[in-house]
Amino acid sequence: MNRTMAGVWKIILLNIFIVSARSSVMKDTKVYSAMGNHDYHPKNQMPPEKNNIYEQTANLWHDWLQAASKETFKIGGYYTEKLLNQTGLRVMVLNTNLYYDQNKLTENIKDPADQFSWADKVLQDAAKNNEKVYIIGHVPPGFFEKKRDKAWFRKEFNKRYIDLIQKHSAIIQGQFFGHHHTDSFRMFYSSKGSPISAMFLTPGVTPWITTLPGVIDGGNNPGIRMFQYDTKTLLIKDIITYYMNLTYSNVAHERWEKEYRLTEAFRVPDASPASMHRVMERISTDKCYLQKYFEFNSVNYDLTECHADCRIDHVCAMREVDFEAYEKCVVKEGGSSTAPVLFTLLLSLMLSLLCLS
Numbered sequence: 205m206n207r208t209m210a211g212v213w214k215i216i217l218l219n220i221f222i223v224s225a226r227s228s229v230m231k232d233t234k235v236y237s238a239m240g241n242h243d244y245h246p247k248n249q250m251p252p253e254k255n256n257i258y259e260q261t262a263n264l265w266h267d268w269l270q271a272a273s274k275e276t277f278k279i280g281g282y283y284t285e286k287l288l289n290q291t292g293l294r295v296m297v298l299n300t301n302l303y304y305d306q307n308k309l310t311e312n313i314k315d316p317a318d319q320f321s322w323a324d325k326v327l328q329d330a331a332k333n334n335e336k337v338y339i340i341g342h343v344p345p346g347f348f349e350k351k352r353d354k355a356w357f358r359k360e361f362n363k364r365y366i367d368l369i370q371k372h373s374a375i376i377q378g379q380f381f382g383h384h385h386t387d388s389f390r391m392f393y394s395s396k397g398s399p400i401s402a403m404f405l406t407p408g409v410t411p412w413i414t415t416l417p418g419v420i421d422g423g424n425n426p427g428i429r430m431f432q433y434d435t436k437t438l439l440i441k442d443i444i445t446y447y448m449n450l451t452y453s454n455v456a457h458e459r460w461e462k463e464y465r466l467t468e469a470f471r472v473p474d475a476s477p478a479s480m481h482r483v484m485e486r487i488s489t490d491k492c493y494l495q496k497y498f499e500f501n502s503v504n505y506d507l508t509e510c511h512a513d514c515r516i517d518h519v520c521a522m523r524e525v526d527f528e529a530y531e532k533c534v535v536k537e538g539g540s541s542t543a544p545v546l547f548t549l550l551l552s553l554m555l556s557l558l559c560l561s
């Protein structure tokens with residue numbers, strides 16, 4: 205067996221291990237699984253066509269995928285189904301590894317594995333059938349909030365993804381992505397600037413210290429998350445995140461505890477796009493909320509203070525998924541702190557005292 209084949213089999217065996225571990229604890233739970241950039245060998249190089257790993261993964265996930273889902277999955281690693289087999293509800297699982305700028309196989313392709321045109325058709329049909337839709341994926345569009353100017357998608361894919369969301373926002377009730385291992389979210393706006401969709405970046409169960417140059421102490425505690433949603437409209441009503449304090453668990457014993465509930469921590473009625481916009485505004489303008497968000501961002505791992513540059517990185521990543529709008533945001537937010545230093549110091553001292561209460 206050559207190195208590539210050995211790598212392919214390692215990935216397949218690893219996936220078999222994960223699937224059986226998940227199946228044994230969640231026997232009666234329907235699982236919608238998306239491929240991550242490390243679920244392939246060589247990593248990130250997901251092909252825009254049929255291959256052995258998509259094929260083997262589809263077979264591995266046979267309990268989770270309906271027959272039609274298996275077919276599209278084998279071609280491009282994506283699928284769609286009625287959510288929990290219910291009329292009016294739909295889930296669309298994307299393979300956004302095809303858009304990752306590290307993926308050399310999709311560099312010069314306009315629509316890798318025809319996923320964009322497929323997704324557009326899925327959403328058009330869903331609208332015709334009065335369905336509400338959740339979108340699931342791994343690598344998100346937009347920017348990494350812990351490093352200035354670090355995007356994942358290639359530029360033209362990023363643009364096309366935003367177009368897709370803007371076009372179909374009336375029926376999209378949530379977007380659920382990962383990849384960062386950190387806890388954050390992304391806002392999508394209409395061309396007139398009203399909040400139309402939110403993407404939730406769920407922290408990783410796996411603690412991971414990023415190898416990206418320039419990120420200081422970029423680790424996370426293990427986190428898992430529960431979304432509460434309206435079973436008819438798919439409106440997300442609340443988000444509860446649980447975590448394991450690794451420092452504590454390593455010296456004492458394994459312990460999972462509640463980290464926070466979105467509506468309590470940020471005082472909003474739900475997790476609708478309008479509410480998430482309000483959360484983002486609070487984080488942007490109120491130091492207490494910024495610090496709270498920042499600690500949640502690493503799942504309570506990095507408890508240092510989020511200073512001015514940190515604020516810009518996080519706020520602009522949350523607010524602007526589009527490349528040009530992000531650049532503008534960085535310039536705008538960077539130029540807005542005109543208050544004299546001493547006054548700012550006093551103010552932040554007062555605010556940090558207030559945050560304690």
Ligand SMILES: *[C@@H]1O[C@H](CO)[C@@H](O)[C@H](O)[C@H]1NC(C)=O
Nearest residue numbers: 234269270286288289290291
């Ligand atoms: C889904 O619902 C249809 C009826 O609407 C039913 O015939 C089918 O068996 C259900 N499938 C599953 C997997 O529950």
Ligand SMILES: *[C@@H]1O[C@H](CO)[C@@H](O)[C@H](O)[C@H]1NC(C)=O
Nearest residue numbers: 449450451452453504505507
């Ligand atoms: C995690 O545990 C360590 C060790 O017990 C403790 O010092 C630290 O404050 C804990 N972190 C949080 C966020 O509770």
